[in-house]
Amino acid sequence: MDSVICLVLKIALAVVLVSKILQVFRIVVWRPHALTKSFKKQGVTGPPYFLLKGSLDEVKKWKKAAREIILDTNSNDIFKRVIPHYYIWSLKYGETFLFWHGTQPHLCISDPELAKQILSNKFGFYNKPCVNPFLQTLAGKGLLFMNGLDWVRRRRIVNPAFSLDKLKAMVKRMVACSLSMFEEWKHQAELAENNCIKIEINEEFQKLTADIIAHTAFGSSYVHGKEAFKAQRELQRWCAASNADVFIPGSQYLPTPSNLQIWKLDRKVKGSLSRIIESRLKSKITGGADFPYGDDLLGVMMAAIEPTQSNRNFKLQIDEILEECKTFFFAGHETTSNLLTWTMLLLSIHPEWQSKLKEEVLEECGMGIPDADILAKLKLRSYQMNMVLLEILRLYCPAIALVREASEDMKLGNLMIPKHTRLTIPIVKIHRSKEYWGEDANEFNPLRFKGGISKAAKHPNALMGFSVGPRTCIGQNFAMLEAKAVLALILQRFSFSLSPDYKHAPTDVLTLQPEHGLPIIIKPLNM
Numbered sequence: 001m002d003s004v005i006c007l008v009l010k011i012a013l014a015v016v017l018v019s020k021i022l023q024v025f026r027i028v029v030w031r032p033h034a035l036t037k038s039f040k041k042q043g044v045t046g047p048p049y050f051l052l053k054g055s056l057d058e059v060k061k062w063k064k065a066a067r068e069i070i071l072d073t074n075s076n077d078i079f080k081r082v083i084p085h086y087y088i089w090s091l092k093y094g095e096t097f098l099f100w101h102g103t104q105p106h107l108c109i110s111d112p113e114l115a116k117q118i119l120s121n122k123f124g125f126y127n128k129p130c131v132n133p134f135l136q137t138l139a140g141k142g143l144l145f146m147n148g149l150d151w152v153r154r155r156r157i158v159n160p161a162f163s164l165d166k167l168k169a170m171v172k173r174m175v176a177c178s179l180s181m182f183e184e185w186k187h188q189a190e191l192a193e194n195n196c197i198k199i200e201i202n203e204e205f206q207k208l209t210a211d212i213i214a215h216t217a218f219g220s221s222y223v224h225g226k227e228a229f230k231a232q233r234e235l236q237r238w239c240a241a242s243n244a245d246v247f248i249p250g251s252q253y254l255p256t257p258s259n260l261q262i263w264k265l266d267r268k269v270k271g272s273l274s275r276i277i278e279s280r281l282k283s284k285i286t287g288g289a290d291f292p293y294g295d296d297l298l299g300v301m302m303a304a305i306e307p308t309q310s311n312r313n314f315k316l317q318i319d320e321i322l323e324e325c326k327t328f329f330f331a332g333h334e335t336t337s338n339l340l341t342w343t344m345l346l347l348s349i350h351p352e353w354q355s356k357l358k359e360e361v362l363e364e365c366g367m368g369i370p371d372a373d374i375l376a377k378l379k380l381r382s383y384q385m386n387m388v389l390l391e392i393l394r395l396y397c398p399a400i401a402l403v404r405e406a407s408e409d410m411k412l413g414n415l416m417i418p419k420h421t422r423l424t425i426p427i428v429k430i431h432r433s434k435e436y437w438g439e440d441a442n443e444f445n446p447l448r449f450k451g452g453i454s455k456a457a458k459h460p461n462a463l464m465g466f467s468v469g470p471r472t473c474i475g476q477n478f479a480m481l482e483a484k485a486v487l488a489l490i491l492q493r494f495s496f497s498l499s500p501d502y503k504h505a506p507t508d509v510l511t512l513q514p515e516h517g518l519p520i521i522i523k524p525l526n527m
C-alpha cells in the first residue's frame with residue numbers, strides 16, 4: 001500500500017515539475033518566439049529578444065551613453081537623452097515596435113488616438129500591469145496599481161478628498177508651507193553680499209512639496225507624516241536601483257544588503273504611518289460628523305473605516321489606508337516638485353514670460369496672499385500662468401511613459417494584440433511629435449494653449465501629462481493649485497535667473513528630473 005502511495009506521490013511531483021518546466025519554457029523561449037513572429041506578420045518588428053534579458057542590455061548601454069550628454073540649455077529636445085532606446089528603436093523600426101523588458105513583451109504605441117483607446121477602455125481590457133515588488137513596496141498597494149472592482153471601490157472612497165471645497169481648505173496649508181520656506185530664502189539673501197543667493201531649487205521644491213503633502217494629508221499630525229515620508233524617499237533610491245534590472249521572482253525575500261535596507265526602511269515608513277492612524281483613532285470626534293477623523297486626506301479615508309448605510313460597500317481596512325498614504329506621497333510629491341523645477345528653468349530662460357506672469361499675479365492679487373478663488377481664476381484658459389504650466393507639462397512632463405497590459409487578445413487599430421502584451425505609451429515622445437504639435441513642437445510656446453487643451457494640438461488628447469480616461473490623475477487639481485500657489489508667491493517676492501553652472505541634463509528616475517540639479521539665482525524684489 002505504502003509503495004502505491006509513494007508511486008502516486010512521485011508521479012504527482014513529476015507532473016508538477018514538468019508543468020513548471022513547461023511554463024518557464026513557454027515564458028522564456030516559446031512566447032518571445034511566437035509573439036515576434038505574430039507581430040512580424042502584422043508589419044511590427046523591433047530589437048531582438050535575448051534569453052531572459054530581452055532588450056535590457058541595449059537599454060542599459062544607450063542610457064549610460066545618453067547620461068554623458070549635456071544638452072544646450074535652450075534645447076527642449078530631450079527625448080534622445082531621457083529615453084534613448086525609444087528614440088533609436090523608433091528610427092530603426094518605425095513608430096510602433098516590439099521590445100522586451102526581460103521576458104515581458106512591450107509594444108510601443110505613439111499614436112495619441114490609439115493611446116486614448118487604451119487609456120479610456122472601461123471594461124478592464126487594458127489593465128495596470130503587476131509591478132515588481134520593490135516598486136510596490138515604495139509606492140504602496142494603493143490606487144495607482146489597482147485594477148477592477150478594487151480600484152472602483154478605492155477611487156470612490158478617495159474622491160471626496162479632492163473635491164473643490166477640500167482643495168480650497170488645502171490651499172491655506174500650501175501657502176503657509178511655502179511662505180515659511182520663502183521667508184528663509186529672503187533672510188539668506190539679506191545676509192548675502194549682493195542680496196542674491198544661489199539655490200538648488202530642485203532640492204528645495206522636493207522639501208516643499210513633501211512638507212505640503214504631509215500637511216494636507218495629515219493635518220496636525222504632519223510631523224510624524226514627514227518622518228514617514230523621509231524614510232520613503234530614502235526607500236526610493238534603493239527601489240529605483242532594483243527596478244532597473246531583470247526581476248527574478250522570489251529575489252525580494254533574499255537577505256541581500258539592498259533587501260535588508262529596503263525592509264528596514266519599509267518598517268520605518270509603516271511604523272510612523274501606523275502611529276498617526278492610531279492617534280487619529282483615539283481622537284475621533286463623536287456626534288455624527290461626516291469626517292469624524294478630520295477632513296484632511298487621511299481623515300476622509302479613515303471615515304471609510306466605518307461605512308454608513310449608503311456607502312456600505314466602501315469600507316477600508318487600516319492597512320489599506322496605510323498603503324494609500326504611501327501611494328499619495330509617491331504619486332503626489334515628486335511629480336509636482338518636478339513640474340515646479342522645470343517651470344523655474346523655463347521662466348529663467350524666458351525672462352519675458354517671467355515678467356508677464358509677475359504682472360498677471362500682481363494684477364490679480366497684488367501682494368496679498370493668493371486664495372483658492374484667485375488661483376482658480378488663474379486656471380481659466382486665457383490666463384498666462386495656466387498656459388505656461390500646461391506648456392511645461394508638455395515639454396518636461398514628470399510622467400515619462402504610461403503602461404497597460406492587454407487582459408485578453410485585443411484588436412487595436414489594425415493590430416491584433418495578444419493577451420498579456422504590455423502597451424507602452426511614451427509621453428515624452430508624443431508630447432513633442434511635430435505631426436501633432438506642429439513644426440515648433442520642441443519650442444517653448446505657451447500660447448499654443450490659448451484656445452484650451454483640446455485645441456492645442458491636432459489630436460484633442462495629445463497632452464497626456466495627467467493621463468486620460470477613467471484613470472486620469474486624481475490629484476491633478478491639487479497639483480495645479482499647488483504649482484500656481486507656489487509660483488504666485490515666488491513671483492510676488494523674487495526675481496530669478498539661471499546660474500551659469502547649470503548643466504541641462506533631464507533624466508528618467510521614475511519621474512523626469514534634472515540629473516545635476518537646478519541651481520537658480522534668487523533676488524528678493526525690494527532689494
Ligand code: HEM
Pocket residue numbers: 143144145155327328331332333335336339397398399402403464465466467470471472473474475476478479
Ligand atoms: C504635476 C503633478 C502630477 C503629475 C504630472 C501626475 C501624473 C499622473 C499620471 C500620468 C497618472 C496616471 C498614471 C497611469 O495611468 O499609469 C497619475 C495617476 C495618479 N496620481 Fe498623479 N500626477 C501629479 C500629481 C499628483 C498628486 C499631487 C497626487 C496626490 C496628492 C497624485 C495622485 C495620483 C494617484 C493616486 C494616481 C492613480 C489614479 C488612479 O489610477 O485612479 N498625483 N498621475
